[in-house]
Amino acid sequence: MADAEHHHKESPVESVMDKITEKIRDHDSSSSSSESDDDKKSASSPSMKDKGFRLFGREKPVHKVLGGGKPADVFLWRNKKISAGVLGTATVIWILFELMEYHLLTLVCHCLIVALAMLFLWSNATLFLNKSPPRIPEFHIPEEPVLQVAAALRIEINRAFSILRDIASGRDLKKFLSVIAGLWVLSIVGSWCNFLALFYIAFVLLHTVPVLYEMHEDQVDSFSEKACMQIKKQYAVFDAKVLSKIPRGPLKDKKKV
Known part of the structure; x- marks a missing residue:
């Protein structure tokens, strides 16, 4: 009886102490888990990672x-x-088209002849x-995809015209020389093969x-980082x-009226 009464008296105190210790443990575990989560987020965030060199930037x-x-x-x-x-x-x-020297119009006509003949004979054989x-x-042909392709081509063509205009204005000598070198290489490659072969090579690449x-x-x-450094x-x-050492004339600022 004395042991029961003693246990009954001390049980509220023990329960309070147990709650306090559980709260302390929960707080420690939550803080440690939050710190580990923060470390994982900071490690996985792109701002903290060393991106390093990437081809073409x-x-x-x-x-x-x-x-x-x-x-x-x-x-x-x-x-x-x-x-x-x-x-x-x-x-x-x-x-x-390249090896067998087939022509586009001939191929289309032959394909249509075969397809129409097979469908015509099949339709009559069923009778x-x-x-x-x-x-x-x-x-x-649906209208929406055609309009999307036309809009995408228009944007790319206008962007190409803008780049050519920017290069022709003489603002960036490095870009001018790189474009001239690229066009020169492309002209040499174009003299080796026709447009269809060049298009197929680009498609395979x-x-x-x-x-x-x-x-x-x-x-x-x-490897490209080392090559860019050497260039x-x-x-x-x-x-x-x-x-x-190339002499350049003085640049005069145009005053706006």
């Missing part, structure tokens, strides 16, 4: 650089069947076989270079020895 993933969506999925082989089908179709077209005629679907770069991104970025050093030497 990009800040987005390769998928976003290619525009995202289905075209980027095709270029990066997210769906291997679709990407292989697109590349295979382009290869067949290149073989027909004798007592079967339902083939269901020929109605094909039509779009289906191979981005996915290979995504697979070996760190190695390519490291900058060589350009600094060229600027000091050649470009800086």
Whole structure:
């Protein structure tokens, strides 16, 4: 009885002490977990990470650089069947027009002749076989995708015109020299092959270079960083020895009336 009475008297005090210790433990655990969460967030935040050098100064993933969506999925082989089908179709077209010297109008006419002949014979054969005629679907080009493609082309063409105008204004000598060198290389490549072969080469590169770069991104970025440093050093030497010695006339500021 004495033990029971003693336990009964001390139980409220013990319960209060237990609650206090539980609160202290909960506070410590919550503070430690919040600190660990903050450490994880700070470590995973892009502002705290060392981004390092990225090819062409990009800040987005390769998928976003290619525009995202289905075209980027095709270029990066997210769906291997679709990407292989697109590349295979382009290869067949290149073989027909380039190697077999097939003409576009001839190919279209031959395809239409075969398709119409097969559908015509099939439709007449069903009358004798007592079967339902083939269901020929109605094909039509929707307006919205055409307008989207036209708007995207208009934006890119206007951007190209703006870049060419900026280069021709003489504000950036480095950009001018790089564009001239690029056009010169492109003209040499164009003299080696016709437009169709050049277009096919560009198409194949779009289906191979981005996915290979995504697979070996760190190695390519490291190598390109070293290459850019060497190019900058060589350009600094060229600027000091050649470009800086070119005489330039005084620039007169035009006063606005």
